[in-house]
Amino acid sequence: MSSDFQAVKDRDPHEKEFHQAVSEVLASVQPVLERNPEYRNARIIQRIVEPERVIMFRVPWVDDQGQAQVNRGFRVEMNSAIGPYKGGLRFHPSVSLSILKFLAFEQVFKNALTTLPMGGGKGGSDFDPKGKSDNEMMRFCQNFMAELFRHIGANTDVPAGDIGVGAREIGYLFGMYKKLANEFTGVLTGKSLNWGGSLIRPEATGFGSVYFAAEMLATRNTSIEGKTCLVSGAGNVAQFTMEKLIELGAKPITFSDSSGYIYDQAGVDADKLAFIKELKNVRRGRVSQYAEQYPTAVFTALTAGADHNPLWAHKADCAFPSATQNEINAKDAQHLVDNGVVAISEGANMPTTPEGIEIFLDNKVLYGLGKAANAGGVAVSGLEMTQNSMRIGWTRKEVDDRLKMIMKSIHRTCLDMAEQYGTPGNYVNGANIAGFVKVADAMIDQGVV
DSSP states (O other): OOHHHHHHHHHSTTOHHHHHHHHHHHHHHHHHHHHOHHHHHTTHHHHHTSOSEEEEEEEEEEOTTSOEEEEEEEEEEEEOSSSSEEEEEEEOTTOOHHHHHHHHHHHHHHHHHTTSSOOEEEEEESOOOTTOOHHHHHHHHHHHHHHHGGGOBTTTEEEEEOTTOOHHHHHHHHHHHHHHHTOOOSOSSSOOGGGTOOTTTTTHHHHHHHHHHHHHHHTTTOOSTTOEEEEOOOSHHHHHHHHHHHHTTOEEOEEEETTEEEEETTOOOHHHHHHHHIIIIISOOOTHHHHHHOTTEEEEEOOTTOSSOGGGGSOOSEEEOOSOTTOBOHHHHHHHHHTTOOEEEOSSSSOBOHHHHHHHHHTTOEEEOHHHHTTHHHHHHHHHHHHHHHTOOOOHHHHHHHHHHHHHHHHHHHHHHHHHTTOTTOHHHHHHHHHHHHHHHHHHHTOOO
């Protein structure tokens, strides 16, 4: 264990998710530090692991029964060396400072990879959107923004959505920001189309992870067409991952939510996907209802405390973890390898444990880690910021073409950096090194601030 990493653990001993994110990056960038002593001299590691600012606040709100409730709100503004802080807001009971610091840290390097001028941040609340009415969501979002608005702005910090924060929540948040700040600016991304949103933004993370997988497969002279694919999650990322897979001739056979997962041997097609979208986005139901609708599908309930996830034990060619962090452990990774999976493209942030990553790399699986493979979402958020600044809107094709070009560029950058530092084909090292070097150079240029 390096002294740099030990210092991070000693300073914040209980932040295990943050430790995991930092240790992965530090392991990758050791050769960079050895080759470039100026980074050590400028104490870049010590500075890059500390957020520039952490904002924490209470969010009181009133439920439909007239009862006062209190949640905790956060914004971690991690690094602004290459642009305004940029990163999502997550509303989920699991939200803690450790999880948001890990997400913000990952976001710094992910945003650097997009080639767009964006720093890294993340925020959210331990509020649980499940089962809340529209009015409860509105009241919560308004009270959350009543504090957050002081700390964000189109040239300072531009939040977006994440788990639990979709178009409805962005609308409520933006409305309150506009009222309090008395200005209409591109302060949030993921907005609705008729008031400043960008085409392809909802689809971008899922589409981007499939484009990244296609680029990886091309290095082995094959394509996504005809591939059987495992997908986890049933939210925005998973839905649009499946949509792009279907469009490119692949067959997704699984998806999941917190209650369990669906295995559909016949594959999810366009009609079935339309049912999933209506089920999850409109009715806000559980995936088990899919099995009631389609007899070819099998629902398996989640077993609390299980040592593996059976979703990853089906025979397939590609896997798209699109749910949440650490959903693939060593046992799951071994199941994927044993069942013939050749490419993994992460739609979620840090969905694979360090032991799982090691198994993928040892078995020469094409492994596209989250900060590279799912950067399409924040890339199109950046394009939305550009359109807002210019007061224009691009067509669907223009945005999709730009997204495809950005994912190609990220893939090429990862391969080039991995090669340059002696680990050809290692996307983990390539992504971490490319993002680190860009941010570190900007930090040196700007002095000790």
